[in-house]
Amino acid sequence: MAAAQDSPVYLGFDFSTQQLKVVAIDENLNVVHQNNVQFDSELPEFRTQGGVHIHGDRLTVTSPVLMWVKALDLLLDKAKRAGLDFSRVRALSGSGQQHGSVYWRRGASETLQNLDPDQNLHQLLQGSFSLGDCPVWMDSSSSQQCQDLQAAAGGALRLADITGSRAYERFTGNQIAKLRQTRPDEFQDTERISLVSSFAASLFLGGYAAIDYSDGSGMNLLDIRSRSWSEICLEATAPHLDRLLGAPLPSTSVLGPVSSYFVRRHGFSESCRVAAFTGDNPASLAGMRLQPGDIAVSLGTSDTVFLWIQQPRPALEGHVFCNPVDWRAFMALLCFKNGSLTRERIRNECAGGSWELFSAALRDTPLGNNGNIGFYFDSMEITPPAVGVHRFDSDDNKVGGDPVEEVRALLEGQFLSRRLHAERLGYSIRTRVLATGGASSNQEILQVLSDVFNAPVYTIDVSNSACLGSGYRALHDETDSPHERDWPSGEIADILYACRRGCRAPLFAFKPRCGHVSISKVSCVGLRRQCNP
Numbered sequence: 001m002a003a004a005q006d007s008p009v010y011l012g013f014d015f016s017t018q019q020l021k022v023v024a025i026d027e028n029l030n031v032v033h034q035n036n037v038q039f040d041s042e043l044p045e046f047r048t049q050g051g052v053h054i055h056g057d058r059l060t061v062t063s064p065v066l067m068w069v070k071a072l073d074l075l076l077d078k079a080k081r082a083g084l085d086f087s088r089v090r091a092l093s094g095s096g097q098q099h100g101s102v103y104w105r106r107g108a109s110e111t112l113q114n115l116d117p118d119q120n121l122h123q124l125l126q127g128s129f130s131l132g133d134c135p136v137w138m139d140s141s142s143s144q145q146c147q148d149l150q151a152a153a154g155g156a157l158r159l160a161d162i163t164g165s166r167a168y169e170r171f172t173g174n175q176i177a178k179l180r181q182t183r184p185d186e187f188q189d190t191e192r193i194s195l196v197s198s199f200a201a202s203l204f205l206g207g208y209a210a211i212d213y214s215d216g217s218g219m220n221l222l223d224i225r226s227r228s229w230s231e232i233c234l235e236a237t238a239p240h241l242d243r244l245l246g247a248p249l250p251s252t253s254v255l256g257p258v259s260s261y262f263v264r265r266h267g268f269s270e271s272c273r274v275a276a277f278t279g280d281n282p283a284s285l286a287g288m289r290l291q292p293g294d295i296a297v298s299l300g301t302s303d304t305v306f307l308w309i310q311q312p313r314p315a316l317e318g319h320v321f322c323n324p325v326d327w328r329a330f331m332a333l334l335c336f337k338n339g340s341l342t343r344e345r346i347r348n349e350c351a352g353g354s355w356e357l358f359s360a361a362l363r364d365t366p367l368g369n370n371g372n373i374g375f376y377f378d379s380m381e382i383t384p385p386a387v388g389v390h391r392f393d394s395d396d397n398k399v400g401g402d403p404v405e406e407v408r409a410l411l412e413g414q415f416l417s418r419r420l421h422a423e424r425l426g427y428s429i430r431t432r433v434l435a436t437g438g439a440s441s442n443q444e445i446l447q448v449l450s451d452v453f454n455a456p457v458y459t460i461d462v463s464n465s466a467c468l469g470s471g472y473r474a475l476h477d478e479t480d481s482p483h484e485r486d487w488p489s490g491e492i493a494d495i496l497y498a499c500r501r502g503c504r505a506p507l508f509a510f511k512p513r514c515g516h517v518s519i520s521k522v523s524c525v526g527l528r529r530q531c532n533p
């Protein structure tokens with residue numbers, strides 16, 4: 001549905017691991033434009049694989065910050081050429097892969113405030129970063145710093161109680177500690193540290209953007225109850241770290257108007273507002289408008305299982321973040337590093353690189369895969385901390401070669417693991433599973449998910465809820481003065497919607513304001529196999 005040419009639009013950006021995406025929505029929440037830049041194929045000069053560089057130690061994983069900057073230049077040009085009129089943009093927000101960190105060189109603030117509209121960002125910011133290759137969420141090289149932080153906090157459980165998580169290698173505080181110890185000159189030359197989300201917001205603001213509570217919860221530095229930096233954690237990480245981070249803000253904050261650079265170079269309106277950016281998973285939670293009892297499964301580079309909770313229950317596994325929508329609430333999350341990259345490897349090896357053959361293999365194999373299952377930790381897994389490929393036959397004997405039908409063995413292993421770890425944390429799946437992320441557009445993969453979780457699976461019309469959630473947040477948080485807004489209570493409207501299999505079934509859609517986003521249901525076949533990965 002094309003919006004009227006002069007009606008306002010709202011932009012949601014997502015700086016994710018493999019690509020930069022944008023979704024434009026109108027006031028009725030209809031998607032009027034979406035676009036993306038794939039890092040590997042469209043910016044080959046950075047020579048990334050899956051958007052990252054995996055270093056020789058197989059533990060250190062980084063991404064070039066200038067690749068993200070150049071991707072934004074490219075994306076804005078692509079969107080403009082495709083006809084998106086930036087003067088209609090009333091507000092924008094966005095998300096970034098969580099935990100990654102960006103190190104602004106001394107003097108960068110001055111550069112950000114005085115960008116020359118005749119040049120692109122990539123040229124203007126060439127010398128603005130004290131560290132060119134940024135640690136990202138796939139890094140697992142900061143184990144020593146994790147041990148040091150846990151010792152300083154009084155143990156793993158104490159740290160989890162303060163920050164929502166025990167120490168994790170990918171969490172930003174431990175990465176900062178490692179950088180200070182191993183790259184002291186670069187660290188000394190740093191005047192500001194951003195998350196990927198607040199780095200992206202800074203580009204649009206023309207100045208350093210605050211870290212929001214929700215994404216800041218993924219640093220092992222923020223006290224999730226007081227929503228302020230934990231003194232114990234800051235002191236254990238680096239001296240005067242609060243000055244480098246700036247004060248955190250509510251995720252619903254409006255940070256200010258877009259910078260004059262975007263007005264003069266890209267035709268944005270001077271009144272266009274920038275709402276706080278947040279992490280990709282918190283943005284997905286906003287985009288999917290979870291209801292109590294829902295559980296969301298994001299099938300992306302990482303797979304995540306997350307849900308909206310009212311009270312924090314930190315544990316030694318999984319994470320509790322401040323809620324991005326309601327500052328009084330929280331969100332629980334489990335992260336599984338071996339997600340789409342592992343599915344793509346098995347697609348390449350067992351289905352000739354074709355998703356259609358991958359899906360056919362799932363259609364042609366029975367639930368439970370005749371007892372064959374596998375756990376594929378191509379790189380060091382986060383949940384559980386394990387590595388390697390482990391296949392089992394129907395007698396639970398470890399088998400070396402490819403088990404019969406490895407495609408189903410992979411998916412049932414992945415989804416059983418996700419369900420088991422969620423239930424171990426007390427998050428039982430009571431109503432429905434909301435799926436998002438790239439793989440959520442594959443019907444056969446969703447069917448396996450539905451079977452394993454023994455619950456109906458719903459998807460939303462765009463497989464990228466983080467972008468959509470950011471567009472919703474831009475629409476909702478836009479205000480005349482930067483202050484915190486409560487998210488509206490969404491209406492659950494009961495609508496009849498032909499699910500993809502043609503049957504008509506009463507489904508729920510959320511209907512914030514006057515629009516609605518349709519969702520489709522994948523029927524639940526029921527679980528016939530229990531296995532303890």
Ligand SMILES: O=C(CO)[C@@H](O)[C@H](O)CF
Nearest residue numbers: 097098137280302304335
């Ligand atoms: O580490 C994660 C969450 O804790 C991942 O889902 C990243 O956010 C992916 F970008």
